[in-house]
Amino acid sequence: MSQKIEAKTGGHLFLNLLNLRGVEFVFGTTGAGMADIQDAMVVVKPPKWIQGLHEFVSVAAATGYALASQKVGVALIDRVVGTQNAVGAFYGAYMNMAPIVVFASENVPGVSIPTGEPEYHYYTELSHFVRPWIKWRSKLESLETLACDLDKAFYSAQSEPPSPVFVSLRQDLMAKPLDAKIEVARRDLPPHAPRLPDDGTLRKIADEILSSSHPFILASHAGRKAEAVHALLDFAHTFGIPVIERRVFLNYPMNDQLHLGFTNSIRPEVPKECDLLLTLEVGVLPPQTFEQQVIDFSTDSLHVQDVYEGGDYGSTLYGAKIRCVCDVSPTLKKLAKLGKEVVKGADLSVITERSAKVEQLHRELYEEWRNKARQSYEEERLDGWSIGYVLNKFWNGETTWVNAAITLRDALLRSIELNTPGTYFGNPSGHLGLCIGMAYGVALAHREYTDVKDMGGYKLGKISPARHAVVCTTGDGDAIFGNLPSALWTCAHYGIGVVYVVLNNACWGIEWAPIERSTQHWAKNAGDFEFLDLDNPRIDFSKIGESMGVRSYRVSDVSQFERAFSQALEGARNDRPSLIEVVLPKFTGEKPSVVP
Structure with a gap:
């Protein structure tokens, strides 16, 4: 045709x-x-x-x-x-x-x-x-x-x-x-036929799971497709396997009883009792490996793209008892179907008992996180827990999170409870700046260019109203690397409802640990932070936002942040971008840098 x-x-x-x-x-x-x-x-x-x-x-x-x-x-x-x-x-x-x-x-x-x-x-x-x-x-x-x-x-x-x-x-x-x-x-490009393990391999995988006492699932990039999240949910419940995430996408709903939290992005940690690890699009930096028996599922045979900060070398080719180069979602669907056919009797009892134990661990874990967030909020401590508590308070299924925060990342991940596939995006490349532009691209993914009319010498339409609000959490260093003024101008110019939350601790805080651990410790001993402090003067991001025509707030306590976020989120749902600058204590302490 x-x-x-x-x-x-x-x-x-x-x-x-x-x-x-x-x-x-x-x-x-x-x-x-x-x-x-x-x-x-x-x-x-x-x-x-x-x-x-x-x-x-x-x-x-x-x-x-x-x-x-x-x-x-x-x-x-x-x-x-x-x-x-x-x-x-x-x-x-x-x-x-x-x-x-x-x-x-x-x-x-x-x-x-x-x-x-x-x-x-x-x-x-x-x-x-x-x-x-x-x-x-x-x-x-x-x-x-x-x-x-x-x-x-x-x-x-x-x-x-x-x-x-x-x-x-x-x-x-x-x-x-x-x-x-x-x-x-005019050719409609055909989709790839899914790559699936053969029936014999699928049965081996099921047998390995059923013969293990403490299987765990570790997921990294599988959640980039919503269908994989649904497939994983069914698969995990069929075999009663707890799920741990390296959160770069939403791989698994946090409100599900089999969700057992998050692992370190750079050095994934697995519970000691694990005797079988199922990795879903997970690569690890060399020379890391896994001590457990592994069944590896990945679309990328060498794990070059599913490694946090991997570069073009990618992952260690860690040992695996079974390695499946496959399309993860249809593979999990077939395994779940097989499991429902073969899981009976004693196996079913083991799975039921294991699921109940995991559910109890899930409740205890989330109770601990919720208590931490609530306590921080009630005590007016402006930190990752209280900020996450406020964000979670206003969150709903029509909100998407683009997260570039590093220093406060762990507390934010644990206090904002996300359950809808496709509502979380991070940055597995690990370098600063990417999420600033990503955020308004994510916002436009929920919109179209419609009502196009021929005006004679030109055509004119409009960008459809927002169906989603996008919240981008970023540090001050990340905001500078990502050219925040460019993104703010674009959002204001086209009416793109992104709320940029800039966590300003006047420092590239994540870079202090390597300097602190350096061979001679000269910088640590001198208290010289000039390599990473963004102070004297501290950047005023709210003024940058105002200069780009974006409604901006500068807050320094929890109550101020809550009021600002409530207003900003309402604006985003009506195609108005906002910036909230959260002024935090300088990461390296109040002592000024040694500047020669």
């Missing part, structure tokens, strides 16, 4: 092809190399251009959109400088398993642009900058292959394991006059 697409220029053809593929938004940062693409955006909608003020933030936003929508996120950046600016965001997208396609404009030396524009910022192969963090790359050399390139790019990005894809678009081809109707084959 084919259809004819009007194409006045190469850029016009490109936009119509994106429209044909259902792309709602293009996240980008303007550059002179994309002029004819942007010119065509005036008459082709959707996609709707979402302007960012820095390429890192725009690619991060496409990442958030892709993760929350389960569609391909699309970004457009400019030539060599724009690509270099976005490298860190590619890394973050890769470690998040985000299906994004990033297009970059490109000039070729000596090849003139039909409009007479100068060509510059040359580089022979733009993809070299991001090669470790992409699955596939292409350089458009002919408009004849453009439709095919887009098919391959979108298919590659979405196929398991999902990853970024990079396509460079020559400016001379985008500016090339066509004035024609081009016939394009």
Whole structure:
């Protein structure tokens, strides 16, 4: 099946092809190399251009959109400088398993642009900058292959394991006059047939579980798909197995009786009594391994993308009694079905008894966490527990959390009780800044560009009202790395309801421990914190927010925070962004840094 697409220029053809593929938004940062693409955006909608003020933030936003929508996120950046600016965001997208396609404009030396524009910022192969963090790359050399390139790019990005894809678009081809109707084959890209273990392997897995006394499930990236959360819930209850998370996605509902909390992201810890560990998309940094017998489920055979802070080396290839390179959700569904067929008699009694014990542990654990949060709140201690208590108090199923907090992360995770798949996104790349842009991409995943009308020389529509509020918790150091002013401006400009909660402890606090443990301890002994303190002057983020047209609050106690968050959340549900700066004690103490 084919259809004819009007194409006045190469850029016009490109936009119509994106429209044909259902792309709602293009996240980008303007550059002179994309002029004819942007010119065509005036008459082709959707996609709707979402302007960012820095390429890192725009690619991060496409990442958030892709993760929350389960569609391909699309970004457009400019030539060599724009690509270099976005490298860190590619890394973050890769470690998040985000299906994004990033297009970059490109000039070729000596090849003139039909409009007479100068060509510059040359580089022979733009993809070299991001090669470790992409699955596939292409350089458009002919408009004849453009439709095919887009098919391959979108298919590659979405196929398991999902990853970024990079396509460079020559400016001379985008500016090339066509004035024609081009016939394009309309192909619905088929989904991959699920990769499943054979029946014999599934039976071995079931037998291993039934013969173990204390099996545990450890999940990391499986929750990037909502269907996997539902499948895991059924599987865990079928066999009576407790679940522990490395929380980078919501892998399991916290209100379920088999949820036993969270493990360290960098060094996952497993209870000593565990005699069988089922890992769901879990990689570990070298030279770590697991002492327990392991059954490994992963879409990525070498665990390169499901490691916290793994880089391109990825995980230790830890020992596994059974290693399943598979699609996790359908595999768990088949195992649950098998379990319901084979679990009988004594096995069923063991599972029932184990489930009851785990339920008691779950109640005790959550009672402890709730008491800590409540006590901190009632005593007006402004810390991770009281902040989490307030957030949890106002939370509902129409709220999504994008979390970049590090210093207060553990308390926040334990005090905000999340149960709906797709309502939590973190940053498994572990570097600072990604979640700032991700947050408004996540918010737009719940919206569309609608009511498009032809106004004669241009088309005009509107971004649909919000169905979700997004809360982004971030530290002061993370906010600076993530170019917070860019994200705030974009949210204000387009009416994107994100609440940015900036936890300002005047320090890159997470970096102090390595310095404190350094070989000679000179910095520790001198009390020299100049390498990480963000003080003298302490940054006033509320004023940054105000300068970007965002309603901003600066709070220093629990009551102030509660009032501010209540108002900010209401605003977010009505498409108004807000910033709440939470002023905390300086992480390294009140003593000023030694500044030579």
